[in-house]
Amino acid sequence: MDSRLISVDRWAQGSQVYFLTHLHADHTKGLSSTWARGPLFCSRLTAKLFPFKFPDLDLSLLRILDIGRWHSLSLVSHSGSETTFQVMAIDADHCPGSVMLLFRGEFGCMLYTGDFRWEATSERAKKGRDMLLSALKDDVVDTLYLDNTYCNPSYDFPSRQLAAQQVIDIIVSNPEHDIIIGIDTLGKEDLLLQISSVLKIKIWVWPERLQTMHLLGFRDNFTTNSTLTRVRAVPRYSFSIDTLEGLNTSHPTIGIMPSGLPWVRRPVEQNGDIFGSFLRNRYKRGKCSAQGEIQTLERIHQYMYSVPYSDHSNFAEIEDFVKLVQPTNLKGIVSSSSCYVEPIYYFGRLCGANQSTSQLRNRHKRKGSDEMVGTVCPDASYGDNNFVGSERKRGKTLKVKFSGVRLSRLSILRRKNHRGAKIVENNSDDQNS
DNA sequence: GCGATCAGAT
Protein backbone atom coordinates (compact mmCIF):
# COMPACT_ATOMS: atom_id res chain seq x y z
CA MET A 1 0.00 0.00 0.00
CA ASP A 2 1.15 3.47 -0.71
CA SER A 3 2.12 5.55 2.21
CA ARG A 4 0.21 8.50 3.50
CA LEU A 5 -3.15 7.45 2.19
CA ILE A 6 -4.45 7.94 5.70
CA SER A 7 -3.96 11.15 7.63
CA VAL A 8 -4.68 11.76 11.26
CA ASP A 9 -4.98 15.35 12.49
CA ARG A 10 -3.17 16.37 9.37
CA TRP A 11 -4.72 18.13 6.42
CA ALA A 12 -2.20 18.25 3.63
CA GLN A 13 -2.96 17.05 0.18
CA GLY A 14 -2.46 13.48 -0.89
CA SER A 15 -4.46 11.28 1.46
CA GLN A 16 -7.67 9.50 0.64
CA VAL A 17 -9.16 9.58 4.09
CA TYR A 18 -8.68 12.04 6.91
CA PHE A 19 -9.25 11.54 10.60
CA LEU A 20 -9.69 14.13 13.31
CA THR A 21 -9.20 13.07 16.94
CA HIS A 22 -10.71 16.21 18.44
CA LEU A 23 -11.50 19.82 17.66
CA HIS A 24 -8.68 21.69 19.37
CA ALA A 25 -7.11 24.25 17.12
CA ASP A 26 -3.64 22.73 17.13
CA HIS A 27 -5.08 19.57 15.61
CA THR A 28 -7.04 21.38 12.93
CA LYS A 29 -4.17 23.49 11.72
CA GLY A 30 -4.43 23.39 7.94
CA LEU A 31 -8.13 22.65 8.05
CA SER A 32 -10.42 25.47 6.99
CA SER A 33 -13.99 25.98 5.95
CA THR A 34 -12.96 25.56 2.34
CA TRP A 35 -11.12 22.33 2.91
CA ALA A 36 -12.40 19.55 0.66
CA ARG A 37 -9.69 16.96 0.22
CA GLY A 38 -11.67 13.89 1.10
CA PRO A 39 -13.94 12.28 3.65
CA LEU A 40 -13.29 13.42 7.18
CA PHE A 41 -13.85 10.88 9.95
CA CYS A 42 -14.50 11.93 13.52
CA SER A 43 -16.67 11.12 16.49
CA ARG A 44 -20.35 11.99 16.54
CA LEU A 45 -19.83 14.73 19.08
CA THR A 46 -16.94 16.26 17.15
CA ALA A 47 -19.16 16.27 14.08
CA LYS A 48 -21.83 18.03 16.06
CA LEU A 49 -19.35 20.69 17.15
CA PHE A 50 -17.89 21.10 13.69
CA PRO A 51 -20.24 23.74 12.27
CA PHE A 52 -19.51 25.89 15.24
CA LYS A 53 -15.84 26.03 14.50
CA PHE A 54 -16.01 25.76 10.73
CA PRO A 55 -19.36 27.28 9.75
CA ASP A 56 -18.83 26.97 6.02
CA LEU A 57 -17.30 23.54 5.88
CA ASP A 58 -19.08 21.11 3.63
CA LEU A 59 -20.73 18.89 6.21
CA SER A 60 -21.30 16.15 3.67
CA LEU A 61 -17.59 15.41 3.97
CA LEU A 62 -18.03 14.34 7.57
CA ARG A 63 -18.22 10.65 8.44
CA ILE A 64 -19.21 9.56 11.90
CA LEU A 65 -17.16 6.99 13.74
CA ASP A 66 -19.23 5.32 16.42
CA ILE A 67 -17.26 4.78 19.58
CA GLY A 68 -16.25 1.17 20.11
CA ARG A 69 -17.30 -0.12 16.72
CA TRP A 70 -15.05 -1.33 13.94
CA HIS A 71 -15.55 0.53 10.69
CA SER A 72 -14.29 -0.97 7.47
CA LEU A 73 -12.92 1.35 4.83
CA SER A 74 -11.19 0.85 1.54
CA LEU A 75 -8.44 2.69 -0.21
CA VAL A 76 -7.06 2.59 -3.68
CA SER A 77 -3.31 2.76 -3.81
CA HIS A 78 -1.47 4.79 -6.41
CA SER A 79 -0.70 1.58 -8.21
CA GLY A 80 -4.42 0.93 -8.47
CA SER A 81 -4.83 -1.95 -6.06
CA GLU A 82 -7.58 -1.79 -3.52
CA THR A 83 -7.10 -2.50 0.12
CA THR A 84 -9.36 -2.39 3.12
CA PHE A 85 -8.60 -1.51 6.68
CA GLN A 86 -10.54 -1.21 9.89
CA VAL A 87 -10.67 1.65 12.31
CA MET A 88 -12.19 1.99 15.75
CA ALA A 89 -12.66 5.16 17.78
CA ILE A 90 -12.21 4.90 21.53
CA ASP A 91 -12.96 7.63 24.06
CA ALA A 92 -9.81 9.61 24.77
CA ASP A 93 -11.31 11.52 27.71
CA HIS A 94 -9.41 14.65 26.71
CA CYS A 95 -12.18 17.03 25.68
CA PRO A 96 -15.71 16.63 24.35
CA GLY A 97 -15.68 14.40 21.30
CA SER A 98 -12.04 13.39 21.60
CA VAL A 99 -11.11 9.88 20.52
CA MET A 100 -8.16 7.60 20.10
CA LEU A 101 -8.01 5.74 16.82
CA LEU A 102 -7.16 2.10 16.43
CA PHE A 103 -6.24 0.99 12.91
CA ARG A 104 -5.96 -2.53 11.56
CA GLY A 105 -4.94 -3.40 8.05
CA GLU A 106 -2.22 -4.82 5.90
CA PHE A 107 0.02 -2.12 7.30
CA GLY A 108 -0.38 -3.76 10.68
CA CYS A 109 -2.05 -2.54 13.80
CA MET A 110 -1.65 1.02 14.96
CA LEU A 111 -3.04 3.02 17.79
CA TYR A 112 -3.07 6.79 17.63
CA THR A 113 -4.02 8.27 20.97
CA GLY A 114 -4.52 11.86 19.91
CA ASP A 115 -4.51 13.86 23.10
CA PHE A 116 -5.73 11.68 25.92
CA ARG A 117 -6.14 11.39 29.66
CA TRP A 118 -5.86 7.95 31.18
CA GLU A 119 -7.17 8.34 34.72
CA ALA A 120 -7.15 5.08 36.61
CA THR A 121 -9.81 6.38 38.96
CA SER A 122 -12.30 7.44 36.37
CA GLU A 123 -15.18 5.28 35.23
CA ARG A 124 -14.66 6.54 31.73
CA ALA A 125 -11.07 5.39 31.60
CA LYS A 126 -12.12 1.92 32.82
CA LYS A 127 -14.65 1.76 30.03
CA GLY A 128 -12.04 2.84 27.53
CA ARG A 129 -9.67 0.28 28.89
CA ASP A 130 -12.16 -2.54 28.47
CA MET A 131 -13.03 -1.35 25.01
CA LEU A 132 -9.41 -1.18 23.97
CA LEU A 133 -8.58 -4.61 25.35
CA SER A 134 -11.51 -6.28 23.69
CA ALA A 135 -10.74 -4.52 20.42
CA LEU A 136 -7.14 -5.63 20.53
CA LYS A 137 -7.86 -9.21 21.59
CA ASP A 138 -4.66 -10.96 20.70
CA ASP A 139 -3.50 -8.37 18.21
CA VAL A 140 -0.17 -6.73 18.79
CA VAL A 141 -0.03 -2.99 18.38
CA ASP A 142 2.83 -2.47 15.95
CA THR A 143 3.06 1.23 16.52
CA LEU A 144 1.63 3.32 19.29
CA TYR A 145 1.44 7.02 18.49
CA LEU A 146 1.37 8.48 21.95
CA ASP A 147 0.31 11.78 23.47
CA ASN A 148 3.60 12.52 25.16
CA THR A 149 2.71 16.06 26.26
CA TYR A 150 3.61 15.30 29.87
CA CYS A 151 5.86 12.36 29.24
CA ASN A 152 8.38 13.20 31.87
CA PRO A 153 8.53 11.63 35.35
CA SER A 154 8.38 15.09 36.85
CA TYR A 155 4.78 15.51 35.78
CA ASP A 156 2.90 14.04 38.66
CA PHE A 157 -0.37 15.92 38.95
CA PRO A 158 -3.50 14.44 40.54
CA SER A 159 -6.80 13.33 39.05
CA ARG A 160 -9.07 15.97 37.65
CA GLN A 161 -11.62 15.14 40.30
CA LEU A 162 -9.10 16.03 42.96
CA ALA A 163 -7.87 19.12 41.17
CA ALA A 164 -11.45 20.28 40.80
CA GLN A 165 -11.87 19.88 44.54
CA GLN A 166 -8.88 22.15 45.01
CA VAL A 167 -10.62 24.77 42.91
CA ILE A 168 -13.78 24.38 44.94
CA ASP A 169 -11.75 24.77 48.12
CA ILE A 170 -10.34 28.05 46.85
CA ILE A 171 -13.79 29.33 45.97
CA VAL A 172 -15.29 28.29 49.30
CA SER A 173 -12.49 29.77 51.35
CA ASN A 174 -12.88 33.13 49.61
CA PRO A 175 -16.59 33.76 49.99
CA GLU A 176 -16.37 37.48 49.31
CA HIS A 177 -14.31 37.20 46.15
CA ASP A 178 -15.29 37.04 42.55
CA ILE A 179 -13.65 34.06 40.90
CA ILE A 180 -12.28 33.98 37.39
CA ILE A 181 -11.26 30.68 35.82
CA GLY A 182 -9.28 30.59 32.58
CA ILE A 183 -10.52 28.08 30.03
CA ASP A 184 -10.36 27.52 26.28
CA THR A 185 -13.00 27.15 23.61
CA LEU A 186 -13.39 23.43 24.30
CA GLY A 187 -12.47 21.36 27.33
CA LYS A 188 -12.58 21.61 31.14
CA GLU A 189 -16.37 21.35 31.14
CA ASP A 190 -16.27 18.71 33.86
CA LEU A 191 -14.35 21.06 36.10
CA LEU A 192 -17.00 23.74 35.71
CA LEU A 193 -19.81 21.24 36.14
CA GLN A 194 -18.29 19.92 39.33
CA ILE A 195 -17.98 23.44 40.71
CA SER A 196 -21.50 24.23 39.66
CA SER A 197 -23.08 21.14 41.15
CA VAL A 198 -21.10 21.04 44.39
CA LEU A 199 -21.56 24.73 45.14
CA LYS A 200 -25.02 24.87 43.58
CA ILE A 201 -24.21 27.96 41.59
CA LYS A 202 -24.30 28.85 37.96
CA ILE A 203 -21.10 29.71 36.16
CA TRP A 204 -20.81 32.64 33.83
CA VAL A 205 -19.36 31.97 30.39
CA TRP A 206 -19.06 34.19 27.36
CA PRO A 207 -21.85 33.93 24.78
CA GLU A 208 -20.11 31.66 22.26
CA ARG A 209 -19.06 29.36 25.06
CA LEU A 210 -22.64 29.16 26.26
CA GLN A 211 -23.62 27.99 22.80
CA THR A 212 -20.98 25.29 23.02
CA MET A 213 -22.28 24.28 26.45
CA HIS A 214 -25.78 24.00 25.04
CA LEU A 215 -24.52 21.90 22.14
CA LEU A 216 -22.92 19.62 24.70
CA GLY A 217 -26.21 19.31 26.49
CA PHE A 218 -25.43 21.43 29.55
CA ARG A 219 -28.43 23.69 29.92
CA ASP A 220 -28.74 24.67 33.55
CA ASN A 221 -25.27 25.16 34.93
CA PHE A 222 -24.17 28.10 32.83
CA THR A 223 -25.27 31.63 32.24
CA THR A 224 -24.19 34.76 30.42
CA ASN A 225 -25.76 36.93 33.07
CA SER A 226 -22.95 38.05 35.35
CA THR A 227 -25.27 39.23 38.10
CA LEU A 228 -26.30 35.66 38.81
CA THR A 229 -22.93 34.38 40.00
CA ARG A 230 -19.53 35.28 41.36
CA VAL A 231 -17.79 32.54 39.38
CA ARG A 232 -16.87 33.30 35.82
CA ALA A 233 -15.07 31.17 33.25
CA VAL A 234 -13.25 33.41 30.79
CA PRO A 235 -10.95 32.79 27.83
CA ARG A 236 -7.60 31.89 29.25
CA TYR A 237 -5.73 34.34 27.08
CA SER A 238 -8.03 37.19 28.09
CA PHE A 239 -6.74 37.73 31.55
CA SER A 240 -3.44 38.08 33.25
CA ILE A 241 -2.07 39.18 36.56
CA ASP A 242 -2.41 42.75 35.30
CA THR A 243 -6.08 42.22 34.53
CA LEU A 244 -6.59 40.77 37.98
CA GLU A 245 -4.86 43.64 39.66
CA GLY A 246 -7.14 45.98 37.74
CA LEU A 247 -10.24 44.07 38.75
CA ASN A 248 -9.14 44.10 42.36
CA THR A 249 -9.21 47.88 42.47
CA SER A 250 -13.00 47.67 42.23
CA HIS A 251 -13.85 44.24 43.61
CA PRO A 252 -11.82 41.49 45.32
CA THR A 253 -11.20 38.92 42.62
CA ILE A 254 -9.21 35.71 42.45
CA GLY A 255 -7.96 34.14 39.25
CA ILE A 256 -7.56 30.40 38.80
CA MET A 257 -5.54 28.84 36.03
CA PRO A 258 -6.21 25.13 35.55
CA SER A 259 -3.26 23.56 33.79
CA GLY A 260 -0.99 20.59 33.93
CA LEU A 261 1.79 23.02 33.32
CA PRO A 262 3.28 25.16 35.99
CA TRP A 263 2.52 28.79 35.68
CA VAL A 264 5.30 30.10 37.76
CA ARG A 265 8.34 31.70 36.29
CA ARG A 266 11.47 29.70 36.28
CA PRO A 267 13.81 30.17 39.20
CA VAL A 268 17.25 30.09 37.68
CA GLU A 269 19.19 27.01 38.56
CA GLN A 270 21.61 25.68 36.01
CA ASN A 271 22.57 22.14 36.60
CA GLY A 272 22.19 20.58 33.18
CA ASP A 273 19.98 17.90 34.61
CA ILE A 274 17.89 16.01 32.11
CA PHE A 275 14.65 16.89 33.84
CA GLY A 276 15.45 20.53 33.87
CA SER A 277 15.72 22.95 36.69
CA PHE A 278 12.27 24.33 36.26
CA LEU A 279 10.29 21.17 36.75
CA ARG A 280 12.53 20.12 39.55
CA ASN A 281 11.77 23.29 41.40
CA ARG A 282 8.08 23.05 41.04
CA TYR A 283 7.59 19.47 41.95
CA LYS A 284 10.38 18.79 44.35
CA ARG A 285 8.37 19.92 47.29
CA GLY A 286 5.33 17.87 46.42
CA LYS A 287 7.21 14.72 45.73
CA CYS A 288 9.04 14.81 48.98
CA SER A 289 5.94 15.32 51.10
CA ALA A 290 3.71 12.65 52.56
CA GLN A 291 3.39 9.42 50.58
CA GLY A 292 2.04 10.10 47.14
CA GLU A 293 0.01 13.05 48.33
CA ILE A 294 1.14 15.68 45.92
CA GLN A 295 0.48 19.24 46.81
CA THR A 296 0.82 21.02 43.52
CA LEU A 297 -1.73 23.73 44.08
CA GLU A 298 0.13 26.98 43.98
CA ARG A 299 -0.66 30.49 44.79
CA ILE A 300 1.56 32.11 42.22
CA HIS A 301 0.48 35.63 42.96
CA GLN A 302 -1.58 37.53 45.50
CA TYR A 303 -4.65 37.07 43.31
CA MET A 304 -3.70 34.14 41.13
CA TYR A 305 -3.74 30.40 41.70
CA SER A 306 -2.48 27.64 39.47
CA VAL A 307 -4.31 24.35 39.83
CA PRO A 308 -2.99 21.10 38.34
CA TYR A 309 -6.08 20.28 36.34
CA SER A 310 -4.96 18.60 33.16
CA ASP A 311 -6.70 17.05 30.18
CA HIS A 312 -3.50 15.22 29.27
CA SER A 313 -2.21 12.14 31.01
CA ASN A 314 0.48 12.50 33.62
CA PHE A 315 3.62 10.41 33.44
CA ALA A 316 2.32 7.54 35.57
CA GLU A 317 -0.81 7.33 33.46
CA ILE A 318 1.19 7.31 30.25
CA GLU A 319 3.32 4.55 31.71
CA ASP A 320 0.22 2.52 32.66
CA PHE A 321 -1.08 2.95 29.18
CA VAL A 322 2.11 1.80 27.51
CA LYS A 323 2.24 -1.21 29.86
CA LEU A 324 -1.28 -2.10 28.87
CA VAL A 325 -0.79 -1.72 25.14
CA GLN A 326 2.73 -3.13 24.98
CA PRO A 327 3.37 -1.83 21.50
CA THR A 328 6.21 -3.03 19.36
CA ASN A 329 7.08 0.50 18.43
CA LEU A 330 6.37 3.79 20.11
CA LYS A 331 6.30 7.33 18.87
CA GLY A 332 5.47 10.60 20.54
CA ILE A 333 3.05 12.81 18.64
CA VAL A 334 4.01 16.01 20.40
CA SER A 335 7.50 16.94 19.39
CA SER A 336 7.39 20.49 20.63
CA SER A 337 6.35 19.64 24.14
CA SER A 338 8.15 19.81 27.42
CA CYS A 339 9.12 16.25 26.68
CA TYR A 340 12.27 16.61 24.66
CA VAL A 341 12.85 12.91 24.87
CA GLU A 342 11.10 10.34 22.77
CA PRO A 343 8.80 8.27 25.00
CA ILE A 344 10.72 5.18 24.00
CA TYR A 345 13.49 6.52 26.17
CA TYR A 346 11.34 5.91 29.21
CA PHE A 347 9.26 3.03 28.02
CA GLY A 348 11.51 1.03 25.75
CA ARG A 349 11.68 -1.73 28.34
CA LEU A 350 7.88 -1.96 28.38
CA CYS A 351 7.57 -2.45 24.67
CA GLY A 352 6.92 -5.80 23.12
CA ALA A 353 10.05 -5.90 21.05
CA ASN A 354 12.18 -4.88 23.98
CA GLN A 355 13.62 -1.95 22.17
CA SER A 356 16.45 0.19 23.26
CA THR A 357 16.96 3.83 22.55
CA SER A 358 19.47 2.98 19.88
CA GLN A 359 16.66 1.50 17.84
CA LEU A 360 15.20 4.94 17.49
CA ARG A 361 17.45 5.43 14.55
CA ASN A 362 16.22 2.35 12.80
CA ARG A 363 12.93 2.01 11.16
CA HIS A 364 10.83 -0.79 12.41
CA LYS A 365 11.56 -3.93 10.45
CA ARG A 366 8.77 -6.24 9.59
CA LYS A 367 6.91 -7.51 6.60
CA GLY A 368 5.87 -4.46 4.62
CA SER A 369 7.42 -2.12 7.09
CA ASP A 370 8.52 0.43 4.56
CA GLU A 371 4.96 0.86 3.55
CA MET A 372 3.68 0.97 7.04
CA VAL A 373 5.88 3.75 8.23
CA GLY A 374 4.29 6.99 7.24
CA THR A 375 0.93 5.55 6.45
CA VAL A 376 -0.57 7.26 9.41
CA CYS A 377 0.76 10.73 9.35
CA PRO A 378 0.39 12.86 12.39
CA ASP A 379 0.45 16.56 11.90
CA ALA A 380 3.93 17.66 11.07
CA SER A 381 3.97 20.47 13.57
CA TYR A 382 3.44 18.01 16.31
CA GLY A 383 4.05 14.66 15.42
CA ASP A 384 6.99 14.48 13.26
CA ASN A 385 6.79 11.04 11.89
CA ASN A 386 10.23 11.61 10.58
CA PHE A 387 11.46 12.32 14.03
CA VAL A 388 13.64 9.41 14.85
CA GLY A 389 15.49 10.35 17.94
CA SER A 390 16.64 12.99 20.27
CA GLU A 391 19.20 13.29 22.91
CA ARG A 392 20.00 15.86 25.43
CA LYS A 393 23.53 16.90 25.93
CA ARG A 394 25.17 18.57 28.82
CA GLY A 395 24.06 22.06 29.48
CA LYS A 396 21.38 23.44 27.27
CA THR A 397 22.31 21.90 23.98
CA LEU A 398 19.76 19.69 22.41
CA LYS A 399 20.64 17.55 19.51
CA VAL A 400 17.84 16.36 17.35
CA LYS A 401 18.20 13.98 14.50
CA PHE A 402 15.76 13.74 11.70
CA SER A 403 15.42 11.44 8.82
CA GLY A 404 14.05 12.75 5.59
CA VAL A 405 13.06 16.19 4.62
CA ARG A 406 11.95 18.08 7.66
CA LEU A 407 15.42 18.49 8.97
CA SER A 408 15.25 22.15 9.56
CA ARG A 409 11.98 22.58 11.33
CA LEU A 410 12.89 22.07 14.94
CA SER A 411 16.28 23.57 14.61
CA ILE A 412 14.68 26.70 13.25
CA LEU A 413 12.24 26.73 16.08
CA ARG A 414 15.05 26.39 18.51
CA ARG A 415 17.12 29.08 16.92
CA LYS A 416 14.26 31.47 17.07
CA ASN A 417 13.34 30.21 20.47
CA HIS A 418 9.82 29.98 19.27
CA ARG A 419 7.13 27.39 19.04
CA GLY A 420 5.57 26.30 15.80
CA ALA A 421 1.88 25.97 16.41
CA LYS A 422 -0.12 28.60 14.65
CA ILE A 423 -3.76 29.23 14.40
CA VAL A 424 -5.36 29.09 11.06
CA GLU A 425 -8.84 30.05 11.82
CA ASN A 426 -11.38 30.37 14.54
CA ASN A 427 -14.79 31.16 13.25
CA SER A 428 -17.43 31.18 15.90
CA ASP A 429 -20.46 32.53 14.19
CA ASP A 430 -23.40 33.35 16.32
CA GLN A 431 -25.87 30.93 14.92
CA ASN A 432 -27.93 28.09 16.32
CA SER A 433 -27.30 26.35 19.60
C1' DG B 1 -10.02 41.23 0.31
C1' DC B 2 -8.75 36.39 1.64
C1' DG B 3 -6.14 32.54 3.11
C1' DA B 4 -1.86 31.07 4.79
C1' DT B 5 1.91 31.76 7.63
C1' DC B 6 4.51 34.14 11.00
C1' DA B 7 5.36 36.87 15.43
C1' DG B 8 4.24 37.70 19.90
C1' DA B 9 1.63 37.24 24.16
C1' DT B 10 -0.65 34.88 27.88
Add this chain to the structure above:
DNA sequence: CACATCTGATCGC
Protein backbone atom coordinates in the same frame (compact mmCIF):
# COMPACT_ATOMS: atom_id res chain seq x y z
C1' DC C 1 11.50 25.69 29.15
C1' DA C 2 5.95 24.97 27.46
C1' DC C 3 -0.13 23.96 27.52
C1' DA C 4 -3.42 25.78 23.66
C1' DT C 5 -5.05 29.63 22.02
C1' DC C 6 -5.71 34.34 20.82
C1' DT C 7 -4.60 38.90 18.11
C1' DG C 8 -2.28 41.19 14.74
C1' DA C 9 1.19 41.64 10.92
C1' DT C 10 2.80 40.23 6.59
C1' DC C 11 3.03 37.77 2.15
C1' DG C 12 1.15 36.02 -2.10
C1' DC C 13 -2.70 35.88 -4.96
